[in-house]
């Protein structure tokens with residue numbers, strides 16, 4: 001094979017984003033202002049939700065939602081072990097207790113495991129749409145209804161995904177099921193990027209209002225309007241809030257990324273289908289999972305190694321890909337394996353055997369719209385070449401019929 005370099009990710013930034021940032025710089029208004037208002041409006045329209053608040057990360061979006069929902073000390077929040085640390089860190093920042101449910105074969109949170117962990121202290125479920133594949137939200141909403149729980153969706157991977165015909169974050173208007181909040185990430189590697197950034201959406205007006213106040217120091221805009229006779233310098237701080245606002249410089253990028261999102265998503269789906277096709281007949285791998293009733297956002301192509309059929313482990317597989325010029329990543333090191341979580345493993349819960357068994361088999365291949373079809377073919381070729389060179393030798397039955 002001729003060596004090619006395919007990085008794990010490269011963002012798709014066009015002239016439109018560059019021009020908008022330049023205009024923003026020249027406009028004299030750099031922080032949260034008209035472009036952020038426009039980005040929020042267009043994001044609301046894209047999802048079909050009444051409220052969207054732009055923030056400086058998905059981590060901020062999740063923390064803001066938990067805080068505004070008064071989830072704090074004494075409360076338990078059930079989430080998944082197969083996620084980025086931020087999903088769990090924010091629960092701890094809020095002063096609440098994270099409880100880990102196990103995952104299904106597709107890597108998403110297992111609703112039955114969630115059900116088995118609900119106690120009188122449980123306040124919320126925080127599902128993560130891993131790789132952009134929607135969680136079985138009907139099962140989550142049904143649990144939430146039955147046990148009066150809040151639902152906060154971590155949609156960091158899932159902008160552009162659909163659950164049963166509706167955009168992720170929009171709930172299911174047909175059945176009247178809604179999560180309380182949905183948090184999106186616009187981090188550099190995500191499907192829509194502003195470099196760093198995020199968005200939190202909600203159908204609840206009360207929650208939208210509280211998040212808006214908490215997002216910017218706890219300053220009330222109402223007080224601003226009410227006492228405008230005092231001059232436009234006047235404001236009141238109602239609660240000690242956070243500093244989570246998104247700047248116009250970042251929103252300038254987001255406005256154009258959002259307009260390209262449908263095209264990005266289509267390209268991702270096409271490349272994922274090509275990986276599936278090229279790797280379908282390799283028994284050394286299981287393909288990245290998909291679901292018929294959803295639109296996958298294909299943030300990640302998470303290949304699963306059949307370690308029983310290979311003579312190498314995942315680390316060796318990754319370095320052999322690197323030797324062939326292919327960048328990869330692993331999503332994710334399960335939460336229970338991180339030192340910060342060690343104290344939480346002592347209470348008997350947070351045992352997640354399925355997630356821990358899946359983890360050593362996971363390798364995320366390059367999947368981004370700025371790569372070419374030839375790149376996808378090259379990566380799949382490299383993957384298959386490694387499999388050919390490292391597959392376990394077949395052991396045939398020897399006399400006596402014993403199979404070794």
Ligand SMILES: *Cc1c(COP(=O)(O)O)cnc(C)c1O
Nearest residue numbers: 057058059084086156185186187
């Ligand atoms: C990236 C990511 C986050 C955090 O997003 P930021 O915008 O970087 O704060 C949260 N959850 C998951 C699953 C992620 O992948």
